[in-house]
Each structure stands twice: as structure tokens, then as C-alpha cells.
Amino acid sequence: MIKLKIVLEHSYYPNYFAIEDIIATQEKAPCKFLVNIPKLGKLNAASEEDDLKAGTSLELPVWLVQQLASGRQPLVTIDLPKSYKPAYREILKADATAVDLHKFGLYFYELGCHIAQFDNQGDVREILVHTFTTRFKQLMDLADNIGLDPSAIDKLDMLERKLFKDGNLARNLLNNWLNNSIIPMGAATMVVNHRKRKRINVE
Amino acid sequence: MNPDDIEFIAENELVQVISNFNSPVIALIKGNVGPFRAGLTTHVPLWLAVNLRQRRQCKIVPPSWMNVDDLEECKTREKNLRIFTKMPSDHYIEVAKLLLDCSSDDIPQADEIRTIIKDIWDIRMAKIRNSVNSLIKNSSSFAALDNLTMFEINSMMPLVPACLSQIMRLKKPPRGLNTQSQFPSSILINTTNTTNSL
Amino acid sequence: MDDISSEDILLEEDESEMMHLTPAQLVDRMQETWINEIRAPEILPYKYEYVECLLEHINSMEENIETLQTASLVKVVHQLEIDRFRYIIASYLRTRLEKIELHVFHILKEEDTRIEKNELPYLSDGELQFAQEYKNSIEQHFQSVLSFWPGMPPDDWKNNPVVPNLDSFVFLKSKENVEGVIIDDSDENDIVDLKEGSQVILSYSKIADLLKNDKVSLL
Numbered sequence: 001m002i003k004l005k006i007v008l009e010h011s012y013y014p015n016y017f018a019i020e021d022i023i024a025t026q027e028k029a030p031c032k033f034l035v036n037i038p039k040l041g042k043l044n045a046a047s048e049e050d051d052l053k054a055g056t057s058l059e060l061p062v063w064l065v066q067q068l069a070s071g072r073q074p075l076v077t078i079d080l081p082k083s084y085k086p087a088y089r090e091i092l093k094a095d096a097t098a099v100d101l102h103k104f105g106l107y108f109y110e111l112g113c114h115i116a117q118f119d120n121q122g123d124v125r126e127i128l129v130h131t132f133t134t135r136f137k138q139l140m141d142l143a144d145n146i147g148l149d150p151s152a153i154d155k156l157d158m159l160e161r162k163l164f165k166d167g168n169l170a171r172n173l174l175n176n177w178l179n180n181s182i183i184p185m186g187a188a189t190m191v192v193n194h195r196k197r198k199r200i201n202v203e
Numbered sequence: 204m205n206p207d208d209i210e211f212i213a214e215n216e217l218v219q220v221i222s223n224f225n226s227p228v229i230a231l232i233k234g235n236v237g238p239f240r241a242g243l244t245t246h247v248p249l250w251l252a253v254n255l256r257q258r259r260q261c262k263i264v265p266p267s268w269m270n271v272d273d274l275e276e277c278k279t280r281e282k283n284l285r286i287f288t289k290m291p292s293d294h295y296i297e298v299a300k301l302l303l304d305c306s307s308d309d310i311p312q313a314d315e316i317r318t319i320i321k322d323i324w325d326i327r328m329a330k331i332r333n334s335v336n337s338l339i340k341n342s343s344s345f346a347a348l349d350n351l352t353m354f355e356i357n358s359m360m361p362l363v364p365a366c367l368s369q370i371m372r373l374k375k376p377p378r379g380l381n382t383q384s385q386f387p388s389s390i391l392i393n394t395t396n397t398t399n400s401l
Numbered sequence: 402m403d404d405i406s407s408e409d410i411l412l413e414e415d416e417s418e419m420m421h422l423t424p425a426q427l428v429d430r431m432q433e434t435w436i437n438e439i440r441a442p443e444i445l446p447y448k449y450e451y452v453e454c455l456l457e458h459i460n461s462m463e464e465n466i467e468t469l470q471t472a473s474l475v476k477v478v479h480q481l482e483i484d485r486f487r488y489i490i491a492s493y494l495r496t497r498l499e500k501i502e503l504h505v506f507h508i509l510k511e512e513d514t515r516i517e518k519n520e521l522p523y524l525s526d527g528e529l530q531f532a533q534e535y536k537n538s539i540e541q542h543f544q545s546v547l548s549f550w551p552g553m554p555p556d557d558w559k560n561n562p563v564v565p566n567l568d569s570f571v572f573l574k575s576k577e578n579v580e581g582v583i584i585d586d587s588d589e590n591d592i593v594d595l596k597e598g599s600q601v602i603l604s605y606s607k608i609a610d611l612l613k614n615d616k617v618s619l620l
Contacts, residue, residue, distance in 0.1 A: 011365030016561035128373040136339040167362035177206035231482045232458045233428045345584040348600040356572050356620050364570035
């Protein structure tokens with residue numbers, strides 16, 4: 001039987017080597033150049049000039065944008081990727097449980113954490129927390145094997161999937177423990193118990 | 204921790220056995236057990252009771268709470284109250300499972316007891332799920348869990364603490380990594396006049 | 402059985418406490434220490450005195466029962482008890498090793514700071530040696546792996562060590578009445594009093610000191 005390792009017991013936390021973090025920041029965000037950049041015109045497929053002109057709008061990976069947008073003299077301003085824009089936030093506010101978050105963004109929360117740093121009105125953080133807490137019940141039900149509809153797993157983002165996987169593994173260990181008995185005690189035996197109880201009542 | 208680890212801890216609980224052999228006191232590291240006199244009761248840790256029972260060297264005296272009447276009462280109370288009631292044993296589910304598995308012959312109405320305990324467990328698990336749901340919904344950073352047993356608390360792991368930790372992380376930037384100071388507010392878009400906001 | 406071992410292997414600072422720990426209390430403390438270590442996100446101070454003292458008990462017990470007949474009930478029972486304690490100690494030490502592997506750079510740095518400040522170390526001598534060797538071999542490995550690409554800033558990965566998430570949530574039980582635990586950093590008035598025996602879920606960072614001072618235990 002697979003033992004829950006300590007690494008699993010402590011929930012995901014980003015670090016330098018975390019592949020989740022690397023993949024999440026691979027997503028692109030729209031940004032606008034504030035200054036002319038010599039010889040980087042190639043980045044802009046729409047233009048044939050050698051230099052990248054101030055005012056050019058491009059989509060660049062978030063890990064790169066973070067570097068360009070930070071420091072004393074930022075080279076670009078960053079705009080929110082579309083999943084975090086007001087229109088999409090409205091969809092999530094209306095009913096986050098109905099959303100296929102996997103399609104919204106593989107790493108919706110991870111990328112959101114990075115993006116939130118460029119949104120100091122806090123709308124992004126707010127929608128991240130709202131989405132996560134609203135969808136929790138569904139996640140817990142899936143992890144606990146209640147109302148099992150496996151297709152719902154496909155609609156989880158990668159963070160939710162990790163939580164689901166760890167939670168489901170632990171729940172299965174627990175159910176195994178309960179069932180691993182001469183006369184099982186676990187959930188699977190509800191029918192048996194039910195019949196037994198009826199018989200007792202009749203007697 | 205696995206359920207097996209919690210079971211391991213529950214095996215420290217003391218139970219009474221009636222041995223069918225004679226032996227002087229055995230001086231274990233944790234303390235003495237025995238003396239064992241055939242036909243007389245003595246207290247031993249659960250792990251020892253289970254082992255002796257499996258070798259057919261004793262009968263188990265069910266703990267005082269392990270009877271249909273007391274457990275039915277316990278179940279009714281659990282059903283009627285919204286809070287978690289105090290269980291007759293801090294390890295009721297593990298003790299019940301171990302004893303019912305190895306010595307159901309020694310326990311009167313063992314099947315009924317198994318059913319009631321399963322019912323109590325189900326009622327409490329449903330309560331836990333409700334509490335957890337509202338805990339997460341409010342993204343609280345604190346909750347009291349009085350009267351929950353270690354096994355029940357363990358049933359919430361790792362999902363509940365993990366989700367609360369994630370919510371805290373979503374609420375604020377992680378320490379050290381990409382802290383806000385790295386990205387001065389003046390470069391933020393999506394806000395009209397950000398220069399003075401921090 | 403005699404407690405011959407207790408006095409010989411004490412650390413001075415714990416002498417007063419260990420003097421009146423019965424073997425039963427020692428066993429309970431060891432179990433609590435084990436659970437705390439499993440549940441805490443960071444490595445906790447190594448409980449040298451509990452591990453050594455319990456191992457002494459186990460060793461002298463094993464000597465005592467050596468002469469008994471293999472199949473004798475008494476021997477089997479003693480052996481069962483010994484196996485249980487060995488499981489706890491092994492799991493405790495293994496948990497610590499897993500943490501050391503996971504957070505080796507962070508742990509060694511903290512350990513250096515503690516030594517500088519003349520505080521007690523968290524690692525045992527063996528663990529410290531393991532941590533240093535583990536760190537060396539990681540550094541060697543990275544050096545050889547990264548050398549193929551000269552443009553790579555050599556210490557970038559070293560400056561970003563993997564750290565435990567001290568904000569992780571943990572379940573705990575209060576061992577005595579504790580007043581005024583802050584539960585939310587953003588609001589210093591958001592505090593809670595813990596009654597002896599009460600069980601709560603909280604962020605580890607809020608109770609790390611209480612845990613190390615033996616006011617609470619993890620569940």
C-alpha cells in the first residue's frame with residue numbers, strides 16, 4: 001500500500017525548483033513597451049523594423065514580463081491575461097462551480113498569484129479566493145468519493161488536482177482501514193448493514 | 204499519518220482481559236502488566252490484549268461503554284445536538300474495530316454494536332463535512348475542534364489544512380519569492396493613479 | 402528493571418526534568434515528540450534525551466530477555482513492546498531525515514545562526530553530519546550538471562533554497578491555558594485564548610514557539 005509521505009502531508013508551496021511554478025509562469029500576458037529597445041524588433045512579428053518601438057503591445061511569458069516590469073526603470077507595463085479580466089471574473093462570480101477551470105487556465109491559481117502582484121486593487125486576489133472557496137465543496141466531495149462523477153476531475157485546475165489526489169489517496173486509505181475487517185465497517189457495506197438492521201427490527 | 208499509525212497509538216489504551224493462564228507480573232518498560240491468574244481479570248494495553256486473544260490465551264472484557272444501551276444513547280445525543288458530543292473513549296472507533304475484529308465472541312451483541320458505532324461515525328463525519336465546508340467558505344484562520352477524536356481529526360488530513368494553507372497563500376504573496384517590493388506599484392496597470400497607493 | 406541509564410546520558414539543561422521522568426512518562430513524551438515532528442512543517446529541536454534514554458531502556462531489556470526461551474510468552478510480550486518503541490524512534494528519525502533532505506540549505510543556515518547566537522542546535526551530531534554531506538553532494542552535482550552552460554548564474558539556485566511553509570495549518574491540543582494567541586497577522590486584535598485540553602486548527606507560525614516551549618502538542 002502506498003504510504004502518504006511527509007512531502008504530501010504538507011501542501012504545495014512554490015519554490016525555485018517547483019515545476020508547477022515554472023510551467024505556470026510560461027503562460028503569456030499582454031504587455032506594452034515603455035521605451036525603445038534596440039535590435040529586438042524581431043519580437044514583434046507585425047513589424048519589420050530593427051528596433052522594438054515604445055508603445056508596442058506584445059504577449060510575453062509571465063516569467064519574462066516580471067523581470068521587464070520590475071526594477072527602477074521598468075521597460076514594460078503589464079495587462080491582465082484574459083482569464084483574470086473583469087468579464088471572466090464575472091463568470092466566476094456568477095457560479096464558480098460550473099466553470100471548467102482547466103480550460104480557464106491549467107494553473108489558474110498559480111498564475112493568478114503572480115498576476116495579482118500587478119493588480120493592486122486586489123480584484124485578482126479576491127477572485128482567486130472566491131473561486132477556490134466556492135469550488136471547495138465539489139473538491140471535497142470528489143476527494144471523499146461522494147457523488148462520484150469522474151468527469152468533474154477534468155474540470156479542476158492543476159492545484160485543485162493535486163489537492164484532490166492527496167485528499168483522495170488519504171480517504172481511500174481510511175476507507176480501506178474501515179473495510180479491512182472480518183465484518184467490514186466502511187461505507188461500502190452500508191447495504192449489508194441496512195438489511196441487517198431491518199431484520200433486527202422485524203425480530 | 205496513516206489510519207494504521209492512529210490505530211497504533213490507540214493500542215496504548217488499557218482494556219481488561221480474563222486470562223486462561225498463570226503468569227507473574229511482566230515488567231514492561233512502560234509499566235507492569237499482570238499478574239495473570241486463570242479466570243481473573245487484569246488490565247493490559249490493547250496491543251497486548253489483541254495479541255493474547257489471537258493466541259486464545261484470554262477473553263476480552265468489553266470496555267464499559269461498549270454496550271448497546273450506552274451507545275444508542277450516545278448516538279441519539281450525537282444526532283440531536285449540533286455540536287460534537289464527547290465520545291466515551293478518545294479512540295472509540297479504533298478500539299471498537301480492533302476488539303470487534305479479534306473478539307466479537309466475547310462481546311455481547313457485537314453486530315449491533317458494530318452498526319451503532321458505524322452510525323455514530325457517519326453522523327460525526329457528516330458534521331465534520333459541514334463544519335469544514337463553512338470553515339473554508341469563510342476562509343477562517345482558526346477553528347475549535349473540541350471533542351473530536353484523533354482518528355476523526357486525521358480523517359480531515361491532508362485536505363483541510365492544505366486547503367486552508369492554499370487560501371492563505373492566495374490571499375497574500377508568498378514570503379521571499381517574488382515579494383511585492385520587487386514590483387513597485389507605480390508600474391501596475393489596470394489602475395489609473397497608482398503612484399501614491401502604497 | 403533498573404533505570405540505570407537515565408543519569409548517564411542526560412544533557413545538562415534537561416537534567417532536572419529527566420531526573421523525575423518515569424519510564425512511562427518517557428514513553429509518552431517520546432510518542433508526543435514523534436507526532437509533533439510528523440505534523441510540524443519545519444524541523445523541531447532534536448530530543449536527544451528521550452531517544453537516547455528510551456534506546457537505553459530497550460537495550461538493557463533486550464539483554465535481560467536474551468536468556469529467556471524463544472517461544473516463552475514473557476519474551477514474546479517484551480519483544481512486542483520493544484518493537485513498538487523501535488517503530489516510533491525509527492519513524493521519528495526518518496521523518497527528520499526527510500525534512501533535512503527537503504530543506505537542507507535552509508536548515509543548515511538556521512543551524513549556523515543558532516550557533517552564532519549561542520542557542521541550542523536543532524540537529525543531532527549525526528543529523529548535522531548527514532545534512533552537510535547531503536548538501537555537499539547536491540552542490541557537487543549541480544556544479545557538474547550546470548557547468549555545460551556557462552551563461553547560467555552559478556549561485557542562482559543556491560540563493561533560492563526550498564523553505565518550509567510555516568503558514569501551513571496544523572491541528573493542535575493545548576497542554577495548558579494559553580492566552581492571547583494571534584490568529585491573523587493582519588489584525589493584532591484577532592486573538593484567541595486556548596484552554597488546557599482544547600483542540601484547534603491554526604497556522605503553524607502562530608504556535609511554533611508554544612510548541613517548542615511544550616505548551617501545545619500537534620495532533
